[in-house]
Amino acid sequence: MFESAEIGHVIDKETYDREVPALREALLEAQYDLHQQKRSAVIVLINGIEGAGKGETVKLLNEWMDPRLIEVRTFDSQTDEELAHPPAWRYWRQLPAKGRMGVLFGNWYSQMIQGRVHGRFKDAVLDQAINGAERLEKMLCNEGAVIFKFWFHLSKKQMKARLKALKDDPLHSWRISPLDWQQSETYDRFVRFGERVIRRTSRDYAPWSIVEGVDPYYRSLTVGKILLEGLQAALNEPKTKVRATHVAPLAEVQDGLSLLDCLDMTQQLEKDDYQEQLITEQARLSGLMRDKRMRRHALVSVFEGNDAAGKGGSIKRVAAALDPRQYSIVPIAAPSEDERAQPYLWRFWRQIPGRGKFTIFDRSWYGRVLVERVEGFCTPADWMRAYGEINDFEEQLRDAGVIVVKFWLAIDKDVQLERFHEREEIPFKRFKITEEDWRNREKWDVYRKAVCDMVDRTSTEIAPWTLVEANDKRWARVKVLRTINEALEAAFEKSDKKHKK
Amino acid sequence: MFESAEIGHVIDKETYDREVPALREALLEAQYDLHQQKRSAVIVLINGIEGAGKGETVKLLNEWMDPRLIEVRTFDSQTDEELAHPPAWRYWRQLPAKGRMGVLFGNWYSQMIQGRVHGRFKDAVLDQAINGAERLEKMLCNEGAVIFKFWFHLSKKQMKARLKALKDDPLHSWRISPLDWQQSETYDRFVRFGERVIRRTSRDYAPWSIVEGVDPYYRSLTVGKILLEGLQAALNEPKTKVRATHVAPLAEVQDGLSLLDCLDMTQQLEKDDYQEQLITEQARLSGLMRDKRMRRHALVSVFEGNDAAGKGGSIKRVAAALDPRQYSIVPIAAPSEDERAQPYLWRFWRQIPGRGKFTIFDRSWYGRVLVERVEGFCTPADWMRAYGEINDFEEQLRDAGVIVVKFWLAIDKDVQLERFHEREEIPFKRFKITEEDWRNREKWDVYRKAVCDMVDRTSTEIAPWTLVEANDKRWARVKVLRTINEALEAAFEKSDKKHKK
Incomplete structure (x- = not known):
């Protein structure tokens, strides 16, 4: 599944510089229109391989769009208030309101994949989590949310090169990943379970986009275009609700x-x-x-x-x-x-x-x-x-x-x-x-x-x-x-x- | 100051039974009127000696009035989210909305008195806390709140008798007080610092009521009547704002x-x-x-x-x-x-x-x-x-x-x-x-x-x-x-x- 993301698409600086201004303008416009409509919340889920440019891309989106209407949330360790509540409580309390955009790092997918990679649970529990995520997203879409799911990908070789480069960069040393990516096996397991999760949770109403992470120009333009297309679609046509799959007709009394x-x-x-x-x-x-x-x-x-x-x-x-x-x-x-x-x-x-x-x-x-x-x-x-x-x-x-x-x-x-x-x-x-x-x-x-x-x-x-x-x-x-x-x-x-x- | 609260007022059951129905009805009526006006939040601060009937009285108020419009809050140990924020944050997040009543146990007064009794700080810090409480309450009143401050009192002898009785009551064994009331010195210090706090923070707009805690009938009727009087006053006359004490005239440019x-x-x-x-x-x-x-x-x-x-x-x-x-x-x-x-x-x-x-x-x-x-x-x-x-x-x-x-x-x-x-x-x-x-x-x-x-x-x-x-x-x-x-x-x-x- 990830093969296509490992081809190594590259966009040169000239093309990038030529395309960005119009893209930014259009993104900004879509963002303001959505804010005025106040009909949809935009939820952007950020997942993928360490070092594949997740943080950088979100930073860029904040520069391209109006950051006052964007909320970036991370879900690292749970606070004691969160621990005293059901797991989903922490996501619910951080949902963006209609007209705003929430960018969620460390979201439900990160939690389930990491848990599985760490061996904290088996496939059966992972599958339950997958089903839970699907129900949550279906509900959110039916309530007017527009959901984007990005998977930033790197091949193992690319990742290792990237981690090495980051290691020498003092600006990055402070970030602590919950997984030990230096281990080759971590990568393999992460990709294996990531694939399983993606295959099972890609839906019309909340599709996954797999983004090649190596080239920043390609990565940024790709994400920007996907967002723009999705936002414009949400603006132009009143959302059709996701059909509930298992609704039997109501029994007549x-x-x-x-x-x-x-x-x-x-x-x-x-x-x-x-x-x-x-x-x-x-x-x-x-x-x-x-x-x-x-x-x-x-x-x-x-x-x-x-x-x-x-x-x-x-x-x-x-x-x-x-x-x-x-x-x-x-x-x-x-x-x-x-x-x-x-x-x-x-x-x-x-x-x-x-x-x-x-x-x-x-x-x-x-x-x-x-x-x-x-x-x-x-x-x-x-x-x-x-x-x-x-x-x-x-x-x-x-x-x-x-x-x-x-x-x-x-x-x-x-x-x-x-x-x-x-x-x-x-x-x-x-x-x-x-x-x-x-x-x-x-x-x-x-x-x-x-x-x-x-x-x-x-x-x-x-x-x-x-x-x-x-x-x-x-x-x-x-x-x-x-x-x-x-x-x-x-x-x-x-x-x-x-x-x- | 507390002497008058140690006289030992007693009300007999007959008087109590005779007076309660009208009091309940009036309290309920006042509560609904306040709810409809939505002009004021009612804040009830509960403080005083251990065993003086704080919990019992609040329980009774919940029975007399409509508990759906009352929020009872305790501020025991701080959660890690609260610890990461300024001390007052935890009170702000629990304030009742206009039209509702918040009953606060373990409020700012409990914190400052307990801190001083435990010797965690000296008088200078206590005095700062007192000033802070005054500013907070003045502001709340100006924002439309009606504040009641109750101090439930017992003499040392009465308290010891009461604690002994409670000890044998399995229904009370689970409550853990942050202070060791068995120690005679705790009582003395608590009363001394309590007195200091009360003397300095009794104001027209947020007066203290010292309530004798020994006799449940007397205690309950007293609190009920004070509440009723205060609520009716708030209902009948539009609140006059508390005058800011230190506002110099604005300089003309x-x-x-x-x-x-x-x-x-x-x-x-x-x-x-x-x-x-x-x-x-x-x-x-x-x-x-x-x-x-x-x-x-x-x-x-x-x-x-x-x-x-x-x-x-x-x-x-x-x-x-x-x-x-x-x-x-x-x-x-x-x-x-x-x-x-x-x-x-x-x-x-x-x-x-x-x-x-x-x-x-x-x-x-x-x-x-x-x-x-x-x-x-x-x-x-x-x-x-x-x-x-x-x-x-x-x-x-x-x-x-x-x-x-x-x-x-x-x-x-x-x-x-x-x-x-x-x-x-x-x-x-x-x-x-x-x-x-x-x-x-x-x-x-x-x-x-x-x-x-x-x-x-x-x-x-x-x-x-x-x-x-x-x-x-x-x-x-x-x-x-x-x-x-x-x-x-x-x-x-x-x-x-x-x-x-």
């Missing part, structure tokens, strides 16, 4: 019968039973959150439900069991301007707790397939792909030890009406009922359909939905607490086993 | 003569000299940024100047000397929604580089006393106090090893006109000239006055302004580079001396 219909909505608890069970479950939760094993985990719970189903009340009962320093409650409303300039999941990634902590989402990323779907705030293609993206997101959380517990609090339509009236009458609760609640109520059936699809498609083994019969608030609150406790215990047991092995 | 008039605007460089000097200074900068001593520092440079003065071009020449992984360029435009929900300086604090890094601000916090002053985007009181706040901000940066270099790029009015026309004519540069630039030009004299005042009031010893004669772009670029280099060298020498001592 048969004869109006769905999971929600199977709930026994008459479930309830007497006051005395409630008091007793509530206190028991709260004490249990309090103990579990103090358990030493909690330091290996984080806890996320998601509260969704009909309006007036009692999300707030349930959250309060959970919070009441805990030291306020241990948890955060994140209420999700319409996204802010900064949030709209990022991919949909960005604002949730920001709020993912570090180890030992607990974040309660009052409404969540499921807004995409509920309110945004129903109200038409996003296109059908957007919410259709969201199921897979969300499952992927939650899988990443779970893989990093984050326990995810999701509740749908269900009430009957007449119970909702009762509660709406009650809210209107009690001055103390009047803030809880708005015009919007009444409007949503009119869409009861559409929302119901959306809920069924959501539960159907995102109730995974690692993060199942718990449907909560919430006509009786007491029943709902105890069920919520008990479910969280059971999830914590199951996770602790599982990690006990893992650690015993 | 005598006969139109100012520092700007003293510049020799004919300064220029021939092309050959320019090329040579530019390369020399770039190489020098490149070397300095690679210097090991840079690891102890961070570098911030601020570019302000007339429109078309060549800020962008100068920034490019600086950037061209560096590895793109070492610097970030932050262009400052109108604040986003999230930024407007925070104190003015928040968005700049966010961008302060960690050790070893360099951030270039293309326009900056000085917008407050330039465009915001001239265009009336803030009140005169706001920009008048900004001088002091900015000096304080830069002092904090400098104290933490951040080198601050500030440039005003000055051009003559006719040179600006020339450049505007040039920009309009060259398609390549058309994006650089807008209607707004022409409008700003009409306010030339008003801006000039604002610049003079700015330089006059914020050219401090630690962060002086460098006025750059920019009619000749070459001269300006070389002067900018040379100034940065000199600042770096001076800082390195100074820290060499300090480390030799």
Whole structure:
């Protein structure tokens, strides 16, 4: 695969000097147009052989274009805050906003290839990482990103010559590569695994460009032209979304019968039973959150439900069991301007707790397939792909030890009406009922359909939905607490086993 | 001072049960009203004696009020990202947005008192910290915050009894206090220094409330009532700003003569000299940024100047000397929604580089006393106090090893006109000239006055302004580079001396 990059293309200085001015001007123009459109973020991934001119090329791009709209990021060693979060968290926090360009060194590809070269893991893990990268990039493109992936290449001989030259250059001595490139075997392994990665992750929407690194003129012009072409294409035609590959058609609710219909909505608890069970479950939760094993985990719970189903009340009962320093409650409303300039999941990634902590989402990323779907705030293609993206997101959380517990609090339509009236009458609760609640109520059936699809498609083994019969608030609150406790215990047991092995 | 808190007020359960419902309702109402107004952030500082009920009270407030609008933060050990930044950075990144409430444990007072109790520093440093806290709080209040400072108190005897009781309670065994409260002397020192801090930092706009901690009913009602009163006051009357104490009247520019008039605007460089000097200074900068001593520092440079003065071009020449992984360029435009929900300086604090890094601000916090002053985007009181706040901000940066270099790029009015026309004519540069630039030009004299005042009031010893004669772009670029280099060298020498001592 890399053979063509080892031919040794050379461009003479005259040609270079002749072509550069127009290229720079065009690049700059494209950059400003993209900035004005604010429709796309540009993500440039820089990978390849040591000494092949990665740094120099990026430096040049900063000179050619407006560096005020470019963010160059390196991901070397992880900070302790990064280590306390899922691996992808560090990339999410550094994504460029729409209208800007992010150049990422040491990105997900560097991490997976280096890990494999070092022998930290085998091919199976590499393949998982490859799949993860593909899903991430597909999602980013669907959210409007334009992705460029550059692989700077050198033959082994060229690399050795280059490293020797760099060694004598005091300006370069300070850079420390995580791999020992002096070893011939490092090169071979790097190229072998690099090839595997490239072959598997080259896609229409995010293709790899392999750039010969030997001749700076050739290298610079090549990269500049590829960028220009890509940027202009993104400017000229409104991006077609990447088709989700595995979206089965949504099942029609048969004869109006769905999971929600199977709930026994008459479930309830007497006051005395409630008091007793509530206190028991709260004490249990309090103990579990103090358990030493909690330091290996984080806890996320998601509260969704009909309006007036009692999300707030349930959250309060959970919070009441805990030291306020241990948890955060994140209420999700319409996204802010900064949030709209990022991919949909960005604002949730920001709020993912570090180890030992607990974040309660009052409404969540499921807004995409509920309110945004129903109200038409996003296109059908957007919410259709969201199921897979969300499952992927939650899988990443779970893989990093984050326990995810999701509740749908269900009430009957007449119970909702009762509660709406009650809210209107009690001055103390009047803030809880708005015009919007009444409007949503009119869409009861559409929302119901959306809920069924959501539960159907995102109730995974690692993060199942718990449907909560919430006509009786007491029943709902105890069920919520008990479910969280059971999830914590199951996770602790599982990690006990893992650690015993 | 604490005597009154040791009397041992007690409230019986009946009184408590009678008073709580109305208090809760009123607190909740005040909380929602504040949330709707979105005019103020509420900051609650929690301090005092171990075992005096700090955690319990905050837990209770979370139950009484809507916990979704409350953020509880603890500042225990610093993360490595926090350690790489000035001390106040960790507080800035955790400030609640307008409309929300932040409850801060382990805040600036805890840090300063614990430091002094541990003997990590003497009274002089404590007094500096006290002054810093006062300036911070004054600024926060002026930015709309409502600050409550609670000191939970116990007599030594009460504390010992309480700690004994807690020791036997398994629910409390996991909390580790940074101080050894079992030692009688710890208590004495804590109370002594606590008293000193409280006496010096109790102000109308941010008063201390000393709360007897022994009786939970008394404690809870007292805190609830103080909060309610403060919130209602904030809701009912538009906040009067805290008067800046040391604002001398702005000097009138005598006969139109100012520092700007003293510049020799004919300064220029021939092309050959320019090329040579530019390369020399770039190489020098490149070397300095690679210097090991840079690891102890961070570098911030601020570019302000007339429109078309060549800020962008100068920034490019600086950037061209560096590895793109070492610097970030932050262009400052109108604040986003999230930024407007925070104190003015928040968005700049966010961008302060960690050790070893360099951030270039293309326009900056000085917008407050330039465009915001001239265009009336803030009140005169706001920009008048900004001088002091900015000096304080830069002092904090400098104290933490951040080198601050500030440039005003000055051009003559006719040179600006020339450049505007040039920009309009060259398609390549058309994006650089807008209607707004022409409008700003009409306010030339008003801006000039604002610049003079700015330089006059914020050219401090630690962060002086460098006025750059920019009619000749070459001269300006070389002067900018040379100034940065000199600042770096001076800082390195100074820290060499300090480390030799």
